[in-house]
Amino acid sequence: MAELAGIGVDWYVRMEQGRTVSPSDVTFDALARALRLGAADSAHLRALARGGDGAAFSIEPVPPTIVRLVQSYAHPAYVTGRRWDLLAWNDAAADVLCFDRLADIDRNLLVFMFATPLARDLFGAAWHDEARRMIALFRATHDLWADDPAFIELVERLKSSSTDFADGWNRHDVRIGVSGEKVLHHPVRGALRYTYATFQSNDDAALKLAIYTPV
Template sequence: MTESSRRSSRSELAEFLRSRRARVRPEDVGLSGGSRRRTPGLRREEVARLAEVGISWYTWLEQGRDIQVSEPFLERLARALRLNPAERAHLFELAQGRPPPRLAITPASVSPALQRVLDVHPFPGLVTTPRWDVVAWNPPAVILYGDYALRPPAQRNILWSAFTSPRTRLRTEPWESHARGLVARFRLDAGRAADRTEFDALVAELSEVSPEFRRFWSEHDVLETAEGVKSITHPEVGVIEFEHVTLTHSEPDGRLLRITLYGPRPGVSTTRARKLFGAVTR
């Protein structure tokens, strides 16, 4: 980033903070509004107190001075100013020149619109959280992986299934290389999380029940890929090669989710997939 760009970002950040501060009513954050306030919103010292930072430091930031700020401070500031997910991301972009850490929020469901889009996809589709918890699926996914609704919520997880489900292991070829790739991608996602607590808990549980996971995890490999090819063996039709892509989706409430869509490769895989999923697709 050039010096001119940095100055522009600092100026924009200063104006953004002032506008967000003016928008928050004292009553919204547990403070007394009083009758002697000459301007709307919070005072600088109130924002500083809520964000647990010195008044001078916050004032410099709001004045557009060239100071370095940490991720924990920006997270506290976002909460103090009651920023929505888009505003939080904008704050990080202006202050640090990069997106904020990804939040690992596990939703109970997805929006009706997303579920409808998923349901009309003729082949398997899954919606997962950044921690790979499965929160939505379509009928073809049930045929391929089983009904996630019948599993305990804590076990509706891609990584957990890969290492603890005999059905998943039997149907995935070659299982070991696929499992190694999953572990490497999961490690990368864990490193990006704003809070690793849920990720580390899953790692600890899998390390207890799966020696293979424990061994793969200790290798510290990382991998990033949003698409690939996966071979699944189904007892009714045989091997189907699926191409898959993963798309990032923000729900209306700001939760970050991933949509993974599968499509059979042309030829015999397409023929077998149409036979397998024909009864549940429209």
Template sequence: MNDSERRIALGNFLRSLRASISPLDVGLPTGNRRRTHGLRREEVAQLANIGPSWYTRLEQGRDIRPSVSVLESLASALKLTPNEQRHLFLLAGESLPPHWDAAEEKINPFIQAMLDELNPNPAYVIGRKWDFLAWNIAADAVFTIPESSSPHNYNLIWRQFTDPIWREGSEDWESVSQRMIAEFRTARARYLEDASFDRLIDDLKRVSSDFTRMWQNHEAPRTLDGYKKLSHPVLGALEFEHITLQFPNDPDQRIMIYIPLTATKSRLKHYLLLGNSAL
């Protein structure tokens, strides 16, 4: 979206939020002659401690830019969920405050159960900084996720650029890495105040000239989905169709699913049945 479209989307988002909240939800009287569904504009302004005319212009998509403190006040007044808070900040053109960035990413137990049900299809979940958050045994067998790769043990980007097995196992490592960086740059732009991104990027620049070279490019993000051919040290050549899905309740978390082609699926099943010890 351009700036004008983003401001209009922000106004529409605020109006929908305002309409969804009952005055009783925020401790305001309803009154007998109330015609407005949800809260009135002046009530939101009062709860957020901002001027009613200024808030009206914000809903109208006028060319004004709310500060981080104003956005936090609106998020509190409208009782936003974490996902709604993220959407509010993104529409306002702001990165999330540091105290949100530091929050520990958690996985719903049902997600782990889903990953387990996907075996022998390798599948894992990554978070906002591309850290592995959960995986199934098929993904462990193919990608050896739990193996130490200090100092960023469970980060996919770190593994891609520092683990020789990942490099040697990818049929098209250079192209895949470029696409990863383009996607990762977009994720980083959403959390400009998160120092952990800077530490990861600085460490990658220090140990990988390839990352440094690719990071200097500013390519548009391209899909990572599609056909993948990997070389496994025990299983040999593995072929997959790859797809990435986002969780609606937390778009910073994504599940990567590798659907093995027929021969690969048979070998993976046998490998897992033997406990990863032999073919």
């Protein structure tokens, strides 16, 4: 592999052994080509090499300005943290996504998806595709915090609650978040089609704002 990537054997051995190395962007690109990684896996490799910030996980506070922004939006909008905890949402998200029906301990997008019946009703026939997408997206974040007790607890809960999550988690797929379109099934208004996008907060890079716009 070192020869394919055009890098030193000693350096590559140190990397495989988990010893401290400081690869350059050129080295990353060479490794990605040698391993035939796609864009998502290449980005994941870079993130793993950089590592997390070393601090123990804690629930992120949401600045009041972001809360007001979310509440002012007429369509579903919400904020998640690094572990995908649901930190803030508006009335439209409560109505369409049923977030207000979640117990405090269940206010996490993955718990919502895999450990409650709400999401299966919401996504209908598209639930399995959405579930696989979410697992692959979360994997990219999780692996930076894989040894943190809060992340371990969440993953163990999901694996014990859902065979779909357990099976998907064992695939080790990684995806990059992109905007797209979803059809959500409201119990009164029927099928609702939205485009969606997520944005990173300048206040805290762990905070993600998701907004839905009707099509």
